[in-house]
Amino acid sequence: MKVLVATDKPFAKVAVDGIRKEIEAAGYELVLLEKYGEKAKLLEAVKDANAVIIRSDIIDAEVLDAAKELKIVVRAGAGYDNVELEAATAHNVCVMNTPGQNSNAVAELAFGLMVMAxxxxxxxxxxxxLMGKKLGIHAYGNVGRNVARIAKGFGMEIYAFDAFCPKEVIEKDGVKAVGSAEELYSTCDVVSLHIPATVETKNSINYALVNKMPKGGLLVNTARKEVINEAELIQLMEERADLKYMTDIMPAAHETFAAKFAGRYFSTPKKMGAQTAEANINAGIAAAKQIVGFLKDGCEKFRVNKK
Ligand code: 3PG
Structure with a gap:
């Protein structure tokens, strides 16, 4: 069995060593494709792979067509919007993620961006x-929970909105659950985004919503760029000189944001929320274990696509 690690943004070496150990202990072969840049190299590398570990790397129908021997793709991380799930199902390929494994790293970076702003x-x-300020956590999943934990240390007043998480689950963490995204934005000085990119959420962070923020509002995005309606956020920031936007995912309109909003806009050059040795080890080794569990015992825990 051949397990390909295809990471355009490589894991720390220590994580790759750990992945290799898991894969080789199972009697499989590990092949590494890092910083490949062009899709052609990925198409070539997947040809004889039985399993693939990826990060934000795109697995679309073309890649799946080329991967004739593929049985499983594990996205070492949380968001799997980079994998065409229906095409994977059609190709009889199981897709998994590794929920929670890199969430502390992402949460810590959210605070790095907050302090900088x-x-x-x-x-x-x-x-x-930040002490005494109202923090709004938009989506209370693994990253959102870590953000809440860290925010307590900063002495912030913490609010959260999550359409899919019961109020009691949020409130047992000492976080105030609000009933709508609108309420969260009108209440909070800082909003930290942790929603996935889905059909429903894409472009949902728009003029009307962000405009509800109080004077001096700060929006922090360590989630996905697709959830932001960039044209509307630009328009709003032109009208409201008090608003700040900090992001770990460079907007398509980065040049415009940077030129118009110097001093109140910042983007990391490359998404780096999960770019720590610890997160790479956690997510990478979890991915390797999930592959071994799937290939040896048919374990499908963390499967995210239909059969
Ligand atoms: C995730 O969805 O797990 C994070 O966005 C991290 O993505 P990355 O592995 O591409 O850094």
Whole structure:
């Protein structure tokens, strides 16, 4: 059995070593394709792979067509919007993710972006503190929970909205559950986004919603760029000079944001929320174990596509 690790954005070496150990202990072969850049290299590498571990790498119908021996794809991470699930099902390929494995890393980066924004991008002028500010967590999944845990240490007042998470689950963490996204944005000084990119959420963070934020509002995005309606956010930030936007996922309109909103907009150059040795080890080794469990025992825990 051949297990391909196809990561355009590579894992830390220590994580690759751990993945290799798991795969070889099961008697399988590990093949590494890193920083491949062009899709053609991925198409070539998947030809004889039985299993693939990816990050944000795109697995579409073309890749699945090329991967004649493929049985399983594991997205080492949370969001699997980069995999065409229906095509995978049609190709009889099982798709899994590794929920929770990189969530602390992403949550910590959200705070890195928050501190940078409230300290005026470290430009030497007098900024503000997070203590006592109202934080809104938009979606209370694994990352959202970690954000809440860290926010307590900062002394923030914490609110959350999640259409799919029961109020009691949120409130047992000492977080105030609000009834709608609108209420969350009108209440909070800082909103941290943790929604996945789905048909329902794409473009949903729009003018009307963000405009509900109080004066000086800060929007932090460590989720997906697709959830932001970029044209509307640009229009709103033009009209409201008090708003700030910090993101770990470079917008399509990055040049426009950077040119128009210097001092109140920042994007990391490459999505790096999950880019820590710890997160790479957790997610990468979980992915390797899930592959071994699937190939040896047919275990489908964490499967995300239909059969
Ligand atoms: C995830 O969905 O797990 C995060 O967005 C991390 O993505 P990455 O593995 O591409 O850094």
């Amino acid at each position: 409230v300290r005026n991008m470290y430009n030497g002028t007098s900024g503000m503190e």
